[in-house]
Amino acid sequence: MSEVVIQPVVTNADRDQFIKFLWKIYEGNPYWVPPLLMDRRKLMDKKKNPFYAHSDAEFYIAKRDGVMVGRIAAIVNHNHNKEHSEKTGFFGFFECINDQQVADVLFEKAKAYVKAKGMTSFRGPANPSVNDEYGLLVEGFTERPTVLMPYNPEYYVKLVEGYGFKKAKDLYSYNLSQETVYSDRFNRANALVKERNSLTIRTVNMKNFDSDVALVKQVYNAAWAKNWGAVPMTDAEMDALAEDLKPVIVPELVLFAESKGKTIGFALSLPDINVALWYNRKGRLLPGLLQLYLRKKEINLVRVIVLGVLPEYLNSGAAGVLFYETAVRARKLGYAYGEASWVLEDNVRMNKSAEAMNGKITKRHRIYELLI
Numbered sequence: 394m395s396e397v398v399i400q401p402v403v404t405n406a407d408r409d410q411f412i413k414f415l416w417k418i419y420e421g422n423p424y425w426v427p428p429l430l431m432d433r434r435k436l437m438d439k440k441k442n443p444f445y446a447h448s449d450a451e452f453y454i455a456k457r458d459g460v461m462v463g464r465i466a467a468i469v470n471h472n473h474n475k476e477h478s479e480k481t482g483f484f485g486f487f488e489c490i491n492d493q494q495v496a497d498v499l500f501e502k503a504k505a506y507v508k509a510k511g512m513t514s515f516r517g518p519a520n521p522s523v524n525d526e527y528g529l530l531v532e533g534f535t536e537r538p539t540v541l542m543p544y545n546p547e548y549y550v551k552l553v554e555g556y557g558f559k560k561a562k563d564l565y566s567y568n569l570s571q572e573t574v575y576s577d578r579f580n581r582a583n584a585l586v587k588e589r590n591s592l593t594i595r596t597v598n599m600k601n602f603d604s605d606v607a608l609v610k611q612v613y614n615a616a617w618a619k620n621w622g623a624v625p626m627t628d629a630e631m632d633a634l635a636e637d638l639k640p641v642i643v644p645e646l647v648l649f650a651e652s653k654g655k656t657i658g659f660a661l662s663l664p665d666i667n668v669a670l671w672y673n674r675k676g677r678l679l680p681g682l683l684q685l686y687l688r689k690k691e692i693n694l695v696r697v698i699v700l701g702v703l704p705e706y707l708n709s710g711a712a713g714v715l716f717y718e719t720a721v722r723a724r725k726l727g728y729a730y731g732e733a734s735w736v737l738e739d740n741v742r743m744n745k746s747a748e749a750m751n752g753k754i755t756k757r758h759r760i761y762e763l764l765i
Contacts, residue, residue, distance in 0.1 A: 395458050397498040402452035408437060411454055411464050411486075416676075418488050418546065424537050425544055426667040427676040432637075436525070437486075443629035444521055447472045451506055452486065455499050463489035465499040467506035468521050473624045482507020482765075484517035488545075489552060496552035508765050516561060516762045518543075523622050524630065528564045528735065528758025529553060536755055539665045539696040539732050540641075542566070543758065558761035562621060564735035565744070567752035571729050574720045574750050583717050586710035590652050594718045597647035606635045608649065612659045616701030621737055622760070641666055641685075645722045646695060650702065650711050658702035660715040662723070665694040665732070694730040695723045700743075713746050720750070 402411050412433045419425035437452065439445040448470045455463035468483040484503045489496045504515050520526040526543040531550050538544040586592060597605050614625040626634070643664055650658035669688040673681040697719055702711045716733075723731060735758060736743045 394494065397462065397495050398456050399453050399498060399502045400456065402437075402454060407454065408434065408452075410461060411437070411452055414454075414461055414464055414488055417461070418490070422546070424535060426538055426671045427674055429670070429673075429678060429681055430676045431678050433676075436521070443627060443633050444470075444525075446629065447627065448521070449510065450521060453499065453502050455489075455495055457495070462492065463487075463495045463499050465489075465503050466521060467503035468517075468519060469507055469510050469512060470519075470522055470624065472627075473522070473622075476624050477622075480511055480513045482510065482512035482515050483519045483521070484515065485520040487518050487549070487553075489549070491546075491548045491552075493552060493555050497556055500556045504763075504765055513765060514762055515558075515765050516760060518761075523624055524626055524634075528760055531563075531757050531759045533566065533756030537667060537671065539566075539694065539734065540663050540667050541696070541698065542734055542756075553761055556763075558763050561760045561762035563738040564758040564760070565738060565747075565754050566732055566734035566756035566758070567736065567747040568755045569720070569731040569733065569747070569750055569752045571720070571724045571731075574717075574724075574731075579717060579750070582710075583714055586714050590706075590709050590711060592657075592709075592711060592714060593651050594714065595649050595651065596644050596722075597642070597649070599642075599644055602635070602639065605649070606631065608656045609635075609659055612656060612701070612703060613699070615703055616658070619704070620740070638663070643726065645726060646719060648715055648718055648722075650715055652706070652709075652711070657706045657709075658700075658711045658715055660697065660700040660719050662695045662697045662719050662731075664692045664728070665696055666692065668692045668694070693728055694732060695719070695728045697731060697733040700733075707742070712742065716746050716750070 402408050435441060448468060450466055450468045452466045454461055464486060465484055466486040468485055470483060474480060507515060518529050529549060530545050534547045610631050617623040641663060646662040648660045649656055666685060668691050669684045670681055672684045700715050720731060733747050
């Protein structure tokens with residue numbers, strides 16, 4: 394069998410080859426949603442993506458007989474290691490033909506990169522971080538991914554585990570139907586928690602968007618500080634994310650929980666624009682925007698992306714109120730379904746809340762780890 398040759402991504406042509414390899418892997422796959430090429434370029438841009446201000450990364454292409462057969466990124470997220478007192482390197486952006494030899498060579502190259510930087514464990518996939526697309530799909534291959542969630546072929550599980558990676562943590566995606574969410578019991582509980590905590594729920598103010606983003610910064614890093622793998626977002630990362638999401642935000646689905654004038658929680662949900670982007674098979678911007686306009690009425694699902702409250706309010710029931718209020722508003726807007734994703738397998742509160750609302754796990758993503 395011919396040798397597999399690894400080369401780093403250096404030029405813009407290399408970068409575009411790295412990105413467009415996706416179309417080779419997923420050609421004919423009816424569940425894959427093509428990303429916008431523009432977004433993928435931005436994600437990899439070490440000058441424009443603020444993630445790389447505190448992280449090191451190298452992107453690699455694998456070729457056999459001059460033909461591209463795989464790709465991977467090796468990542469050292471210094472903020473992650475500082476936050477968790479670890480020496481963990483990550484792999485991400487992994488795509489590969491169904492060939493264990495190719496996968497092994499890619500993992501070896503990425504592992505060597507992070508090991509040379511003093512890392513003692515190797516984890517992933519992270520594309521490029523916990524605040525982006527995260528995890529390998531291990532269950533739910535006949536479901537389309539929702540907005541900002543990753544998708545991969547089923548054989549990737551074999552390739553990753555064949556190299557020696559072991560499960561570190563599973564991430565759940567819950568599907569919820571508007572038909573099963575509501576009950577008199579939930580309505581009463583929601584009202585009781587609001588009254589007990591002097592709790593009010595308001596939507597984002599698009600006219601004072603920057604001010605509300607500043608409030609999100611205050612809540613987000615505190616609310617998720619103790620979660621496994623969570624890494625505080627820098628102001629620059631938060632600003633960049635807000636700018637990217639602003640065009641697709643539905644204000645009624647971005648909620649702030651306030652108690653006695655203090656912002657204590659936050660929930661961000663987005664319409665599943667992947668329903669429309671699925672038709673944009675070449676990943677170009679203008680056809681993508683046209684599909685979003687033409688197929689807006691086909692979008693019948695909302696993804697709950699972020700939901701949390703300040704640590705001192707964890708036992709107040711405010712998180713449940715945010716969850717329920719999101720469902721109420723989504724129903725009024727005509728969305729029939731919701732997806733809460735992703736939820737850590739050991740996040741007891743969120744799993745109980747999703748189950749109480751008759752949520753069903755339809756997809757599992759997995760973070761893998763290997764000691765080096």
